[in-house]
Amino acid sequence: MLKIVNVKRVGSDAEEVLFVDGDKILGWNLAVDADVTLDGGGGTIVPALIELHAHLREPGQEEKEDLASGLAAAAAGGYGTVVSMPNTSPVVDDPAIVRQLAEKAARLGFARLRPAAALTKGQQGKELAELALLKDAGAAMFTDDGRTNEDARVLRLGLEYASSLDMVVSVHAEDATLRADGVMHEGEVSEALGLPGNPAEAESARVARDIEIARLTKARLHVQHLSTARALDLVRRAKADGVPITCEVCPHHLTLTHEHLRGFDAQYKVAPPLRTSEDAAALLRGLSDGTVDAVGTDHAPHTSSEKERDLLTAPFGIPSIEVAFPLMYTRFADTLGLQKLVDLFTSGAARVMGWDAPTLEPGAPADLTILDLDTERAVEPSTFRSKAKFSPWAGEVLRGWPTLTLVAGRVAFQRGA
Amino acid sequence: MTRSLLDFADWTAEQVQAIFDTADVMHEVLARPVKKVPALQGMTICTAFFENSTRTRLSFELAARRMSADVVTFAAGASSLSKGESLRDTIETLNALGVDAFIVRHEASGAAHLVNKYSAKPTINAGDGRRAHPTQALLDAYTLREKFGSLEGKKITIVGDVRHSRVARSNAELLPMLGASVTLCGPATLLPKELARRGVTLTTDVNEAVKGADAVMALRLQRERMNAGYLGSLEEYAATYQVNEALMERARDGAFVLHPGPMNRDVEISGSLADSPRALIVRQVENGLAVRMSVLYHLLVGRGA
Ligand SMILES: [Zn+2]
Numbered sequence: 001m002l003k004i005v006n007v008k009r010v011g012s013d014a015e016e017v018l019f020v021d022g023d024k025i026l027g028w029n030l031a032v033d034a035d036v037t038l039d040g041g042g043g044t045i046v047p048a049l050i051e052l053h054a055h056l057r058e059p060g061q062e063e064k065e066d067l068a069s070g071l072a073a074a075a076a077g078g079y080g081t082v083v084s085m086p087n088t089s090p091v092v093d094d095p096a097i098v099r100q101l102a103e104k105a106a107r108l109g110f111a112r113l114r115p116a117a118a119l120t121k122g123q124q125g126k127e128l129a130e131l132a133l134l135k136d137a138g139a140a141m142f143t144d145d146g147r148t149n150e151d152a153r154v155l156r157l158g159l160e161y162a163s164s165l166d167m168v169v170s171v172h173a174e175d176a177t178l179r180a181d182g183v184m185h186e187g188e189v190s191e192a193l194g195l196p197g198n199p200a201e202a203e204s205a206r207v208a209r210d211i212e213i214a215r216l217t218k219a220r221l222h223v224q225h226l227s228t229a230r231a232l233d234l235v236r237r238a239k240a241d242g243v244p245i246t247c248e249v250c251p252h253h254l255t256l257t258h259e260h261l262r263g264f265d266a267q268y269k270v271a272p273p274l275r276t277s278e279d280a281a282a283l284l285r286g287l288s289d290g291t292v293d294a295v296g297t298d299h300a301p302h303t304s305s306e307k308e309r310d311l312l313t314a315p316f317g318i319p320s321i322e323v324a325f326p327l328m329y330t331r332f333a334d335t336l337g338l339q340k341l342v343d344l345f346t347s348g349a350a351r352v353m354g355w356d357a358p359t360l361e362p363g364a365p366a367d368l369t370i371l372d373l374d375t376e377r378a379v380e381p382s383t384f385r386s387k388a389k390f391s392p393w394a395g396e397v398l399r400g401w402p403t404l405t406l407v408a409g410r411v412a413f414q415r416g417a
Numbered sequence: 418m419t420r421s422l423l424d425f426a427d428w429t430a431e432q433v434q435a436i437f438d439t440a441d442v443m444h445e446v447l448a449r450p451v452k453k454v455p456a457l458q459g460m461t462i463c464t465a466f467f468e469n470s471t472r473t474r475l476s477f478e479l480a481a482r483r484m485s486a487d488v489v490t491f492a493a494g495a496s497s498l499s500k501g502e503s504l505r506d507t508i509e510t511l512n513a514l515g516v517d518a519f520i521v522r523h524e525a526s527g528a529a530h531l532v533n534k535y536s537a538k539p540t541i542n543a544g545d546g547r548r549a550h551p552t553q554a555l556l557d558a559y560t561l562r563e564k565f566g567s568l569e570g571k572k573i574t575i576v577g578d579v580r581h582s583r584v585a586r587s588n589a590e591l592l593p594m595l596g597a598s599v600t601l602c603g604p605a606t607l608l609p610k611e612l613a614r615r616g617v618t619l620t621t622d623v624n625e626a627v628k629g630a631d632a633v634m635a636l637r638l639q640r641e642r643m644n645a646g647y648l649g650s651l652e653e654y655a656a657t658y659q660v661n662e663a664l665m666e667r668a669r670d671g672a673f674v675l676h677p678g679p680m681n682r683d684v685e686i687s688g689s690l691a692d693s694p695r696a697l698i699v700r701q702v703e704n705g706l707a708v709r710m711s712v713l714y715h716l717l718v719g720r721g722a
Contacts, residue, residue: 187611188611190611191609191611191612192611193526193527193548194526194527194545194546194547194548194549194583194586195526195527195546195547195548263530264526264527264528264530264531305502305503305505305506306503308503308504308505308506308531308535309503309504310504310523310525310526310527310528310531311525311526311527312524312525312526312546313525
């Protein structure tokens with residue numbers, strides 16, 4: 001038995017005590033004895049955050065990240081559950097790999113791992129992977145993220161098959177031919193910098209196609225990391241039409257723009273690219289009005305030397321799993337409110353995945369996070385648990401840092417510990 | 418004076434004028450029997466060419482040697498860069514060997530900025546991606562100024578693959594600073610509309626572009642552009658956009674013709690026009706040496722001269 005004293009619930013100033021029995025929540029303010037007492041320091045207790053889009057790089061690219069560093073980083077970011085992307089080496093298109101990942105992650109004891117598996121063999125977009133066997137092995141969703149689904153018929157078949165298994169398919173929605181060799185948003189800045197551009201329409205054209213395929217199949221389709229006002233508007237209209245579609249946005253698309261690339265720093269190179277301030281503002285409106293279901297980080301760790309290359313050869317991706325919540329809280333708590341923000345990181349993500357909404361009610365899994373909403377602390381990449389020790393927000397002073405993450409009743413992260 | 422020449426973003430017309438004045442002096446040096454001055458004696462200049470360009474590299478190396486600098490050359494082809502060493506590691510290694518300045522050529526836009534950031538040494542951009550090639554623009558402007566006296570009010574037309582041209586971008590930055598107007602012209606697929614700004618107009622109509630021009634510059638057209646879908650064929654391009662005698666009829670009487678080289682004769686420029694007295698192409702190369710000597714002098718020795 002464990003009790004956590006000196007914590008608050010969202011929307012309340014009252015000091016309360018939460019009791020945890022084993023891996024379940026027992027209840028609040030009970031008159032029972034506990035073996036262990038944790039002091040919540042007056043922080044706000046919320047269900048542990050759910051990350052539905054992280055690149056953990058294992059197997060095959062452990063110099064960038066591995067399960068241990070990635071899941072420890074997730075726990076430090078307040079996450080209790082992480083959906084990992086399958087674009088590893090080899091690709092997660094084999095049930096044995098799903099099992100290995102899940103078993104190894106369970107031994108580590110940081111955040112829970114729910115591996116996503118490839119929709120198609122080798123993520124080649126041509127033949128469906130063994131979706132039923134992958135689900136049996138523990139795959140949480142199907143996606144060819146890292147690649148785009150160029151063949152519309154294959155995506156249709158994948159959606160139909162996944163739907164029969166009651167599984168969601170998520171897509172990296174960019175028309176690869178329209179994107180071409182673009183390394184940043186196509187516009188005034190890309191031309192000023194002389195860099196090949198990726199037009200906003202590469203995303204919206206593909207989202208329009210995928211909406212029609214979701215309409216056709218009536219299968220659950222999740223659109224990852226939306227970056228443009230145009231594509232978001234298409235999703236908004238599709239939802240109004242009753243198409244079974246969900247979408248996520250990433251912290252970097254909300255807080256950074258293509259203007260940040262003017263210094264030629266490849267830390268800002270990401271796919272889809274950082275867009276305009278108008279796009280960022282539209283995405284924020286999408287969070288407010290419910291068009292956006294969840295915040296996913298697209299945590300994409302790389303080595304520092306890879307990101308010190310020029311903008312043509314540096315890899316795409318921004319690591320953010322340790323700063324996502326404080327960043328979003330500091331920038332947008334006034335606009336969105338704490339409750340809405342927490343929902344985007346918890347119940348919204350669960351809804352996308354088709355999972356029960358997490359709660360702090362008796363009987364629920366003891367996956368919880370304590371947030372310190374007051375103490376200001378600067379982003380210090382050298383202290384990241386992630387192997388990616390760089391951040392476009394380095395030095396930025398944020399509030400809302402997680403101080404404790406409990407997963408299945410065990411301490412997965414404790415600040416200062 | 419700016420410590421590096423990456424592009425013209427933080428340069429003024431006065432600073433450019435100072436470069437030109439010193440280039441006049443360098444021309445006198447180059448006319449002497451012993452074409453050498455000790456201005457950069459004891460300094461080591463590294464030409465870091467991550468992308469091949471023998472002509473530009475030779476021009477820079479000769480400019481450095483004429484001023485008694487030691488020159489070391491880094492050529493990426495044979496280097497560890499192909500084995501994945503980062504640009505930063507490469508530059509820090511060269512820096513540790515005591516290099517005093519970097520002259521950088523790279524296929525990626527912005528690479529010269531990164532070199533400057535990692536070395537903190539004076540850096541000259543010798544062409545980065547499609548972004549900038551400032552010494553080429555300086556020698557173009559210097560060559561035109563030699564003919565016109567002043568660029569004030571002159572119309573300079575640049576025809577060709579503007580999209581992929583660092584020469585066009587740098588000229589479109591520099592020439593308006595010196596009082597000229599620039600017209601960029603090419604097929605719509607090779608003419609990004611975002612390049613239009615004060616002093617720079619865009620058109621796909623080559624007859625319109627050349628009308629009344631005081632000078633016309635043809636840009637090199639790469640065969641790959643055809644295969645990449647920017648063009649139907651080189652023949653079509655030549656029929657529509659080639660800078661030739663007939664097109665030059667529309668320009669001012671006695672208008673000059675430039676080309677940054679190397680030329681595809683009878684593609685972007687007619688061979689006969691390139692060989693005609695109005696072509697300044699050879700003079701551009703000669704002036705390139707004096708201008709680069711002047712740039713090196715200003716960045717490494719001169720203090721606001
Ligand atoms: Zn993606």
